[in-house]
Amino acid sequence: MRVNKIYPYLLVAPAMLLIAAVSLYPTLYSLWLSLQRFRRGVASFGGLTNYQFLVTDDNFWNALRVTLIFGVFFVLITMVFSFVLALVFNRRLRFGPLYMTIIFIPWMLSEVVSGIMFLWIFNFGIADALVAPFFGEGYQFLASPVGAMGVIILATVWRSLAFAMLIVLAGLQTVSREIYEAAGLDGANRWQTFWQITWPLLLPTTTVTILLLSIQAVNATGMFLSITRGGPGRSTEALSLYMYNQVARPPFDFGYGAAISVVMFLLNMALAIFYIRTLRRESTTAAA
Amino acid sequence: MAVTPIEGLAKTTTIRKPLISPRLELVLVNALLIALCAAVIFPVIYAVLVSVRPDKLGPTMAFSLDTWFFGHYTRLLSSDRFLRYILNSAINSIGGAALTTVCAAMAGYAFARFRFRGGNLMLGIVLGLMMLPGLTNLIPLYKLASDLEIRDTYFLMIITYAAYGIPFGIWVMKNFFESIPRELEEAAAVDGATPFQGFLRVVVPIAVPGLISVFLLNFVYNWNDFLTALLLLSSTEMKTATVGLFDFQNQLAGNESELLAASCVIIMLPGIALFLAARRAFFQSMVEGAVKG
Known part of the structure; x- marks a missing residue:
């Protein structure tokens, strides 16, 4: 079909303009903002002052540590559970669709709503009653740094589990049944089948899921805000929350907030590049 | 298979007895x-x-x-402020999702059908943005919106949500359009339709399921959005339901959990209802957006 050369550009123009105005330009602008010093709302050029402060700021390193600890546990736990669930759902259970629908509901909820609901479970004594045999009566989850982090991780796993499972399941369904039948014929048991067939074939899917979850972990904010707001002390003040606090509270330091967001951007960028490369490799091996 | 299965081999291999029936x-x-x-x-x-x-x-x-x-519930539903929050959420999320769907459909079609200079670069940007959540540009966006004096407007929220949803939407729509045979538009062109007419009257009607899933998924994401709205909105008039809920949680400080619970239930209803009504659409677009390269 012959069309005017401008036609495709006209089609992509609205989308590209919106992306440029809301995503691309602000990202570049944050680089510029991060070089500004804000004093009582007035900006002046400060060069790398914000970054110099950043590397010596204990609270920043604390926030980075909180994000990493959260990320490692969140990604690991979600991966293990989503893998097991995907293997179960791959077997065409009679009530499979019903189970899957229920497990998916948390993904359809706002993080504030989820956070508030988890607070009740931990503030109204339900969780305390459940763990009483192990921790003794009246264990105050949200009052201890480890407990508070645990609650946030639990709530985030709860919300993201189904999404991760769906991606693993989609990967599983591309593995053809014949391979399994052949393995069964060769007398392989299920354990062998999993480690020698499923696992290697699913490796790209696993990488993709881990990366998607890691990106979610780096940017997780809602649960932190609605469950602990960083407390107790600064023990759950993740990077995103620390960034948010720079501009949401006095002294409203946009420059420093922007510097933190540049760091977060770089973290995201590294994960995104890794992700795209994995997808590329996967599609070339699939084509071969 | 390198080895041809030999008749009777299955009999000689030891069949393991499963651990449990x-x-x-x-x-x-x-x-x-x-x-x-x-x-x-x-x-x-x-x-x-x-x-x-x-x-x-x-x-x-x-x-x-x-x-x-x-x-x-009756107390909430007779509160003007709560209803206003719900209305704001509805306007922002429907507006954002609609704008996303239209823009993503057009761009997705262009990427699926035409090779044009800069196209691959743009597609690369789209894929990159899909991976980069809006969080890191919130601070500059907030600053820009303040400088332009468009904070606390529906306009700002709608274009922000639209832009956040577009990369993912383009990806889903591009995959969808690639599955539609080209011959349909070529037939329309033979009948004298302009390319845009062909797109609008022939391709778009077939793509309705894809359009609906992009719209629904984005609607639910926008409805549930919390952080963007929290930072970009400050006037009571313009706040969305999730931001209102967050304020409410702070003010109550543990009292009146019942009222808070009722607001939570009302706010989570649209997401759950739409998901239950259109499960397939949600699952499909999520998988397409996440794993198809």
């Missing part, structure tokens, strides 16, 4: 799944139970199954 295994798997589902849905059910318990019980896990008290 298949039937028992099925029962166990189902039991575990039921337990998991119960645990997953528990917070939601519990929120409903708290929302219908009689006034101000304080921080206790008690609930009553015999008396259902709907006073908190």
Whole structure:
């Protein structure tokens, strides 16, 4: 079909303009903002002052540590559970669709709503009653740094589990049944089948899921805000929350907030590049 | 296969006896799944139970199954402020999702059908942005919006949500359009339709399922958005339901959990209802957006 050369550009123009105005330009602008010093709302050029402060700021390193600890546990736990669930759902259970629908509901909820609901479970004594045999009566989850982090991780796993499972399941369904039948014929048991067939074939899917979850972990904010707001002390003040606090509270330091967001951007960028490369490799091996 | 299966080989290989019988295994798997589902849905059910318990019980896990008290719902639904929050959420999320769908459909079509200079670069940007959540550009966006004096407007929220949804939408629509045969538009062109007419009258109607899933998924994401709205909105008039809920949680400081629970239930209804009504659309677009390269 012959069309005017401008036609495709006209089609992509609205989308590209919106992306440029809301995503691309602000990202570049944050680089510029991060070089500004804000004093009582007035900006002046400060060069790398914000970054110099950043590397010596204990609270920043604390926030980075909180994000990493959260990320490692969140990604690991979600991966293990989503893998097991995907293997179960791959077997065409009679009530499979019903189970899957229920497990998916948390993904359809706002993080504030989820956070508030988890607070009740931990503030109204339900969780305390459940763990009483192990921790003794009246264990105050949200009052201890480890407990508070645990609650946030639990709530985030709860919300993201189904999404991760769906991606693993989609990967599983591309593995053809014949391979399994052949393995069964060769007398392989299920354990062998999993480690020698499923696992290697699913490796790209696993990488993709881990990366998607890691990106979610780096940017997780809602649960932190609605469950602990960083407390107790600064023990759950993740990077995103620390960034948010720079501009949401006095002294409203946009420059420093922007510097933190540049760091977060770089973290995201590294994960995104890794992700795209994995997808590329996967599609070339699939084509071969 | 390198080795041709030989007749009778299956007989000679030792057939392992499974550890447990298949039937028992099925029962166990189902039991575990039921337990998991119960645990997953528990917070939601519990929120409903708290929302219908009689006034101000304080921080206790008690609930009553015999008396259902709907006073908190009537109080919320007669509160102008709460209704305003819901209206704001509806305007922002429908507006954002609609704009996303239109822009993503047009761009997705262009990427699926035409090779043009800069096209691959743009597609690369789209894929990159899909991976980069809006969080890192929130601060500059906030600053820009303040400088341009467009904070606390529907316009700002709609274009922000639209832009956040577009990369993912383009990806889903591009995959969708690639599955539609070109011959359809070529036939339309032979009949004298302009390319744009061909797109609008021939391709778009076939793509309706894809358009609906992009719209629904984005609507739910926008409706549930919390952080963007929290930072970009400050006037009481313009706040969305999730931001209102967050303020409310702070003000109450543990009192009136029942009213808070009722607001949670109302706010989570649209997402759950749409998801239950169009599960397939949600699953499909999520998978397409995440794994198809």
